[in-house]
Amino acid sequence: MRTYCYRGRMPRVVDHEERRWEIVYALWLVIAQHGIEGVSLRHVAAEAGVSMGRIQHYFGTKEALVLAGCTSLVQSAYGGYQETADAAPRERLLHVVSQQIPRDDAGRMGVSVWYAYVAKSINDSAVRQVLAEARRGAEEECVRLIRADRGAVGDGDGRSALEQARHLLALADGLTLRVLVGDLEPAEAVGMLEVEVGRL
Amino acid sequence: MRTYCYRGRMPRVVDHEERRWEIVYALWLVIAQHGIEGVSLRHVAAEAGVSMGRIQHYFGTKEALVLAGCTSLVQSAYGGYQETADAAPRERLLHVVSQQIPRDDAGRMGVSVWYAYVAKSINDSAVRQVLAEARRGAEEECVRLIRADRGAVGDGDGRSALEQARHLLALADGLTLRVLVGDLEPAEAVGMLEVEVGRL
DNA sequence: ACGATAACAATACGTTCGCATCGCAACCTG
DNA sequence: CAGGTTGCGATGCGAACGTATTGTTATCGT
Numbered sequence: 001m002r003t004y005c006y007r008g009r010m011p012r013v014v015d016h017e018e019r020r021w022e023i024v025y026a027l028w029l030v031i032a033q034h035g036i037e038g039v040s041l042r043h044v045a046a047e048a049g050v051s052m053g054r055i056q057h058y059f060g061t062k063e064a065l066v067l068a069g070c071t072s073l074v075q076s077a078y079g080g081y082q083e084t085a086d087a088a089p090r091e092r093l094l095h096v097v098s099q100q101i102p103r104d105d106a107g108r109m110g111v112s113v114w115y116a117y118v119a120k121s122i123n124d125s126a127v128r129q130v131l132a133e134a135r136r137g138a139e140e141e142c143v144r145l146i147r148a149d150r151g152a153v154g155d156g157d158g159r160s161a162l163e164q165a166r167h168l169l170a171l172a173d174g175l176t177l178r179v180l181v182g183d184l185e186p187a188e189a190v191g192m193l194e195v196e197v198g199r200l
Numbered sequence: 201m202r203t204y205c206y207r208g209r210m211p212r213v214v215d216h217e218e219r220r221w222e223i224v225y226a227l228w229l230v231i232a233q234h235g236i237e238g239v240s241l242r243h244v245a246a247e248a249g250v251s252m253g254r255i256q257h258y259f260g261t262k263e264a265l266v267l268a269g270c271t272s273l274v275q276s277a278y279g280g281y282q283e284t285a286d287a288a289p290r291e292r293l294l295h296v297v298s299q300q301i302p303r304d305d306a307g308r309m310g311v312s313v314w315y316a317y318v319a320k321s322i323n324d325s326a327v328r329q330v331l332a333e334a335r336r337g338a339e340e341e342c343v344r345l346i347r348a349d350r351g352a353v354g355d356g357d358g359r360s361a362l363e364q365a366r367h368l369l370a371l372a373d374g375l376t377l378r379v380l381v382g383d384l385e386p387a388e389a390v391g392m393l394e395v396e397v398g399r400l
Numbered sequence: 401a402c403g404a405t406a407a408c409a410a411t412a413c414g415t416t417c418g419c420a421t422c423g424c425a426a427c428c429t430g
Numbered sequence: 431c432a433g434g435t436t437g438c439g440a441t442g443c444g445a446a447c448g449t450a451t452t453g454t455t456a457t458c459g460t
Contacts, residue, residue, distance in 0.1 A: 014407070035323045037237040040447065052448095053409045062448065112322045119319035121381060122312045123235045132383055166384075167392065170374025177373050181321060183332055184366075192367065214437070240417060252419095253438045262418060402460085409454075416447070426437080 020058050020068070023048050027069045032109040036116045039066060063126075070117050070127050073110070074134040081141075089148040090197065096142055097172040098193045101179055103186050111180055139165050149200060157199070168196060220258050220268070223248050227269045232309040236316045239266060263326075270317050270327050273310070274334040281341075289348040290397065296342055297372040298393045301379055303386050311380055339365050349400060357399070368396060 026048030030039055041062055045052045059065035080099060084092050102108040121128040142165035150161070159167075172193060178184035226248030230239050241262055245252045259265035280299060284292050302308040321328040342365035350361070359367075372393060378384035 019407095033323065035320060036235075038323070041449090042447080051409050053411095054407080056449075057406095057408060115319050115322065118377065118381075119315050120235060122315065123233065123238070128381060132381055135378070135381065135383060163392070166378075167371070170378060170392075171367070171371050173374035173377050174370025174372065177318065178335070178366075178370060181318075181328060181332055181335065183335060192363070192370075219437095241419085242417080251439045253440070256419075257436095257438055404459095405457090407454100407456080409452100411450105411452080413450080414448100417445080418443105420441105420443085422439105422441080424437105424439085427435085429434090430432085 016058070019054070021072075023050065023055055023058060023065070024069050024072045027065060028073070028109065028113045031069070031116050032112040036066070036120055041065075066120075067126050067130070069113070070130050073113060073117065074130060077110075077134075078137075089145045089152065090200075093142060093145040093149065093168075093200075094194065094197050096138060096145070097168050097197070098190050100172065100176050101186050101189050101193075102176070108180075111176060115177070115180065135169075139169060142169060146200060164200060168193070171196060216258070219254070221272075223250065223255055223258060223265070224269050224272045227265060228273070228309060228313045231269070231316050232312040236266070236320055241265075266320075267326050267330070269313070270330050273313060273317065274330060277310075277334075278337075289345045289352065290400075293342060293345040293349065293368075293400075294394065294397050296338060296345070297368050297397070298390050300372065300376050301386050301389050301393075302376070308380075311376060315377070315380065335369075339369060342369060346400060364400065368393075371396060 023044065027039065027044050030043050030047050034043070039062070041052045041055055044065070045055055048055075055065060059068055077099065081092075081096060084095050087095070100107075100111055100114065102111045117127055117131060121131045139162075143161045146161040146164055175184065175189040175192060179186050179189050223244065227239065227244050229247050230243050234243070239262070241252045241255055244265070245255055248255075255265060259268055277299070281292075281296060284295050287295070300307075300311055300314070302311045317327055317331065321331045339362075343361045346361040346364055375384065375389040375392060379386050379389050
């Protein structure tokens with residue numbers, strides 16, 4: 001049984017989280033299909049099958065909506081990583097660096113949206129902060145996983161764990177781009193990452 | 201002395217190429233400062249210090265202007281590469297992969313615009329074609345340079361020249377992104393690329 | 401039953417957009 | 431100088447935009 005802070009009067013109750021998520025998902029679809037320049041409250045509302053008023057009610061302004069879409073994207077990626085908690089370090093590492101390679105349409109959409117935000121981050125400091133924090137987190141996690149793997153198997157090839165982590169992540173980013181543009185097959189990209197992880 | 205195709209009548213003569221380039225440069229500035237969503241004929245016209253009518257006269261439509269900005273960007277990069285024609289293969293290779301790392305404000309602008317187009321290429325097939333062709337050209341050139349370098353020094357480390365080229369280019373893309381977002385120093389990125397090129 | 405309030409939907413408003421059009425000035429040829 | 435042509439600035443239009451505001455409905459303590 002939930003308790004409400006305001007005593008006495010209780011208004012209509014809905015699942016706010018669910019509502020927000022529906023809107024954010026529609027936002028992602030619009031970004032993936034028409035790019036960030038194609039985002040408008042009307043478009044998103046139509047895609048979600050809701051009214052503009054609802055979006056305004058939950059996010060206030062368009063800028064806030066777009067930013068919320070960014071943080072949601074980061075968190076959903078992090079959620080996917082946490083599901084690998086009971087795997088070996090090397091497996092988890094491979095997941096971190098190859099998770100973003102688009103394998104199906106859903107993954108394709110995710111990466112499209114991701115790169116839309118990357119481009120936006122150049123001129124939008126709020127988005128930039130979110131992405132920078134996510135990247136820092138991924139790098140630190142990679143360093144941890146590489147160290148854990150070294151402890152289990154042996155030491156590295158002379159480079160520091162940080163250098164190796166940066167190398168892997170940068171390579172993954174570049175390969176993702178290639179797959180996204182369409183002149184590299186997902187399997188090839190994943191294969192190259194497997195080789196690189198295997199070399200540790 | 202120039203000759204004109206239409207005989208008899210000669211209209212007012214201006215340097216079309218120069219005019220087009222002024223407008224394209226202003227377009228780049230707008231993209232770098234406000235992103236591609238911030239591009240409008242009025243904005244670009246104001247940045248270039250010309251009228252909207254002029255832009256329409258030279259490019260017709262906004263979409264054509266944006267696409268022209270993309271091809272110009274590719275060609276300017278290619279022009280920069282051609283200036284290294286009389287350098288050693290290894291030097292040229294390093295130039296190809298590290299040229300895009302932003303070192304100063306001008307480079308920063310170039311890369312910002314580049315990534316804006318990359319994001320746009322996801323939903324714009326015309327831009328995608330231009331970028332895909334550029335990337336294919338870069339890859340082929342890298343393969344050539346790697347083979348030339350092998351011929352001069354010895355053979356590779358077991359991977360094919362194509363694999364090595366892809367690895368280098370993907371790594372460069374990823375590192376560029378990191379520098380652009382701001383959590384990696386240009387010198388560090390270039391250093392990593394030098395190490396990687398040196399390993400060939 | 402009632403009144404207060406959250407959760408919206410609907411609408412209205414002012415701005416900005418891309419683009420079409422018009423008109424004039426610059427320019428060359430005859 | 432007359433006539434024709436290009437270059438392009440100025441203006442206007444309809445559509446689409448983000449946001450503020452207003453109106454309606456559902457819900458629950460009293």
